[in-house]
Ligand code: SF4
């Protein structure tokens with residue numbers, strides 16, 4: 001935890017100093033370009049690296065009744081027998097975190113009763129976190145696109161519908177901070193989770209907190225000149241980075257951009273790749289149909305087993321005596 | 336054997352975590368903590384790699400000279416061969432959703448029994464050797480160096496996972512720690528480390544066809560004894576065919592059903608059912624084991640044992656295979672069998688019930704039908720005369736075995752059967768049944784007495800749920816559809832819910848089954864008096 005905190009703080013300081021000491025072109029242009037390239041190539045490479053490995057056996061985890069006799073109601077979503085069920089199962093998993101919704105917590109009550117409580121906070125905050133992040137991500141497209149598409153403006157209006165403050169408070173900004181704090185707090189204060197946590201569990205959370213925090217600073221406190229930001233981002237997008245405008249924006253923007261660049265570069269090499277991995281998980285994305293359909297294991301080894309002939313050779317006499325059918329009579333086997 | 340704590344002592348579990356990092360704690364390998372090692376001859380006989388004599392309680396485990404290289408190569412090979420394994424090494428976010436889903440964690444409070452940490456035991460080594468961040472940042476990136484202590488830790492914790500997959504159900508990415516355990520056990524086997532209680536049955540199954548090593552003629556004799564008992568109870572004489580070509584169905588069940596109480600009663604149930612409906616079937620002494628201990632060893636061994644089923648069906652010209660009540664047998668059949676063995680023998684056809692005409696489309700490829708599917712179908716079509724009141728002296732609940740429940744989703748069929756054959760049926764609490772079911776605490780080859788405390792800890796969630804229905808509804812009968820369960824649940828019940836007995840589902844069917852030409856029944860299948868049906 002401490003190490004991750006130090007690392008993220010250091011990153012912030014580097015960016016701040018960088019902005020002050022004339023490395024604008026490096027921090028403002030080269031780094032974001034590199035980061036984007038690293039992210040895209042890294043992401044694709046990781047997915048392809050997984051995809052090229054075979055799935056020799058189809059072993060989905062089932063969460064309900066199999067499809068069997070016609071009068072027994074199957075559970076097509078949790079125990080899909082065809083690709084339609086699989087697609088819906090995956091959609092529910094990816095969009096609604098269905099497995100996490102099932103979560104329970106165990107306690108021992110009165111010293112002798114094991115009780116399972118429904119435990120939905122992780123599900124709730126994880127969902128809030130991911131969706132807010134997505135909305136914020138989409139909202140940012142207004143910096144990239146000219147003219148700003150209607151959907152993005154609409155999303156902004158919806159997000160700021162509570163009409164608190166000037167500039168209007170985006171609900172997602174508040175929620176995402178809350179959710180990250182919950183996830184972080186859980187890692188720190190839930191004994192079990194703290195015990196399993198590694199530096200690389202804290203790092204991305206803190207990094208995202210830094211990213212969101214610097215964004216919030218800019219929007220609500222230091223109130224950067226949005227027009228200049230847009231002009232700069234557009235210059236990046238059109239591959240003609242104009243670092244002159246940066247003078248109007250201030251160092252907080254650098255911190256924000258720098259955190260984003262680090263996050264992008266960190267992404268493909270870290271657990272954040274669960275974003276791609278969740279689609280690839282063979283326990284979830286396959287139908288439970290190995291009894292009904294033939295699947296092929298690309299590296300299937302040759303069959304090696306004790307044949308009936310070897311077996312009968314060993315036990316022939318006793319089998320014959322016991323009246324069990326034999327392929328070769330004992331007298332024919334002798335020689 | 337170490338002394339077993341009382342249930343009261345055992346349940347006072349602390350879920351507090353140690354102060355130091357998990358990488359700095361090591362398990363204490365003392366008698367009672369790990370199961371006995373496999374014998375060198377057994378491993379040699381099976382051509383397992385690096386067979387050697389070793390003792391887990393000694394400092395030196397006599398690992399082969401190049402053990403580091405073996406693990407490195409073994410890991411590498413498996414990462415290339417299984418997308419799932421590679422993915423499970425990469426995408427865990429350590430959210431902890433799986434943490435308290437494992438019966439061993441619930442029953443022991445040992446944080447390394449949290450599925451996520453169990454997997455980290457292997458993942459940390461993976462990170463060190465196979466990821467850039469791990470190579471550079473080391474411990475900071477969650478990586479650690481492989482040393483002999485790590486191997487011991489693996490041995491300790493990967494034999495405290497029964498591969499039940501409950502954790503996988505709750506993981507947002509479906510990370511299946513059972514599969515990680517399977518890989519880790521394969522790696523341990525590469526070093527010549529195995530369990531006696533797993534490798535001995537493997538060796539026996541390979542040689543004689545069943546896990547106790549019963550020879551063919553003895554097998555026949557045992558079954559004939561069971562037929563004598565059936566005759567005594569029902570007055571009906573059954574002479575089942577053995578190894579006979581030309582029958583429609585080959586029946587295979589776990590061999591535990593043929594030798595051990597209470598499995599034998601279930602076996603009698605199968606025989607009575609087949610006799611009653613006039614099924615055209617044969618037993619086989621060669622493929623007399625459906626249960627597959629290879630599943631707990633390696634994919635290679637699993638295949639070696641499984642291959643005999645199709646080989647026998649081909650030799651005998653059977654059209655399809657009917658399989659008995661067994662957990663890991665069905666996991667292998669559902670998830671691996673057709674893929675491992677390739678297309679089924681030409682003589683085999685999509686199974687059709689000869690009595691009801693129902694086509695088992697869900698088994699179109701493997702051509703193997705689960706006996707509860709088969710029986711549930713008979714009952715649905717009213718093909719059996721049943722008198723459930725013969726089970727009125729029993730109050731029944733049902734234990735979903737992890738394997739059929741979470742590998743197949745075989746949930747309703749056994750319930751349909753049970754509800755038709757007994758009048759008093761109650762479910763255990765919702766969070767402990769169906770896909771959320773809890774392990775018996777001794778699956779995947781851990782059904783051995785020297786680790787009784789570990790087993791009873793793992794059995795806590797199941798035992799507790801059983802105790803609950805025992806107190807609430809007076810349940811005294813725990814039905815199951817797994818031969819390992821029939822061996823592991825009796826000590827569980829004695830310990831956590833004394834007074835509950837364990838029954839195979841088809842034993843209850845046999846009690847209720849009214850056979851043609853049977854005499855008035857006064858005894859149940861265990862030859863106890865049937866209350867209210869004594870001779871007038
Ligand atoms: S639930 Fe899945 S992602 Fe979360 S800690 Fe467990 S294995 Fe990792």
Ligand code: SF4
Pocket residue numbers: 436437438439448449450453495496497498499500501502503512513516
């Ligand atoms: S597979 Fe079962 S025993 Fe193994 S870690 Fe998961 S819940 Fe525990």
